[in-house]
Amino acid sequence: MYIVEPDPTRRTAGQYARATVQRLRLRTLVTLGTLAVATALLGRTFGLHDPRFLGSEVALLASMFVISRYVMPLVERRDRGAQGEEHVGALLDELSDHGWRVIHDASLGRGNVDHILVGPAGVFTVETKSHQGPVRVGRVHGATLSQAQAQRKAIERVTGVEVEPMIVYSRAWVDRPTARRKGVRVVPARMLLGYLSKLPARLTDEQIEQARGRVAAALLEHSRSEQGPRGTVVWLPGMSIAPFSTRPVSPERERRRARLVVAIATVGIAATLFAYAISPGVRHVVGHAAHNVKHAVGNVFDHDHGSDDHAHARRPAVTHH
Numbered sequence: 001m002y003i004v005e006p007d008p009t010r011r012t013a014g015q016y017a018r019a020t021v022q023r024l025r026l027r028t029l030v031t032l033g034t035l036a037v038a039t040a041l042l043g044r045t046f047g048l049h050d051p052r053f054l055g056s057e058v059a060l061l062a063s064m065f066v067i068s069r070y071v072m073p074l075v076e077r078r079d080r081g082a083q084g085e086e087h088v089g090a091l092l093d094e095l096s097d098h099g100w101r102v103i104h105d106a107s108l109g110r111g112n113v114d115h116i117l118v119g120p121a122g123v124f125t126v127e128t129k130s131h132q133g134p135v136r137v138g139r140v141h142g143a144t145l146s147q148a149q150a151q152r153k154a155i156e157r158v159t160g161v162e163v164e165p166m167i168v169y170s171r172a173w174v175d176r177p178t179a180r181r182k183g184v185r186v187v188p189a190r191m192l193l194g195y196l197s198k199l200p201a202r203l204t205d206e207q208i209e210q211a212r213g214r215v216a217a218a219l220l221e222h223s224r225s226e227q228g229p230r231g232t233v234v235w236l237p238g239m240s241i242a243p244f245s246t247r248p249v250s251p252e253r254e255r256r257r258a259r260l261v262v263a264i265a266t267v268g269i270a271a272t273l274f275a276y277a278i279s280p281g282v283r284h285v286v287g288h289a290a291h292n293v294k295h296a297v298g299n300v301f302d303h304d305h306g307s308d309d310h311a312h313a314r315r316p317a318v319t320h321h
Contacts, residue, residue: 008219013089013104017082024075028067035060084130084170085114088189101212108222113151118212121199123163125151133172137179137186148184158218159211168192
């Protein structure tokens, strides 16, 4: 049996973060489409006062609240993180023409390293942050520093070479750029290439290839350990993670899955709208749901106004002498 997996050294910058954003978006779309279709069908089939229809109404409203309150902000944060990794990765890729080897989105067990740099100036780990700032080096959170140090130790065990950990802010202003805090260098993205280009050479071309090879071997070994003893691992460059699966698949298959999910959700929503347009019963169901929502919101506001009126009524009159 042959297990096909991506070359762990040829992943794109922010690949895991971008796949996570796609999963969240697609699942949100599917959830809303499914609940909308189910609500209309239940109302049409069992009537407007059936508990199943009323339950589906509540589920739809609760889902819309949860998505707007929690899911969408999470998607926006993940999207900013993916954009930050992609931006920094594009900058680092420019070093490839100057003797550097860049590995993106590397996983060695606990979390992942956004970028690993191996070049004439040495070996570096890069943890990308997308905070807007401003950032004060002296106040960088201890958990962020510990994360960068853990990445340094993991790559040092693999390469046998001293590694410098870096935190790169993709968009933020940094008060003391290139300064170090607890052994971690803090750099804004706009100054990253300039800082690296000025460092003195420490490794020869042979040492660079050796260090890069050791990192690649460690990544492959970790990937094999995750797959388990189920066959031979084959590298296919350019493959990525599917939006609905933790097992890597080809980019074409990933695109087909994404198109299928979007098509299913679109057809479901379109069918509901079409039924709404041609069926008086469905129009009545949707109108009834909208009326219930409006009535519930009105009761909340009426209750608030009633409380204010009672408060004014209870307030004693002020007599001026």
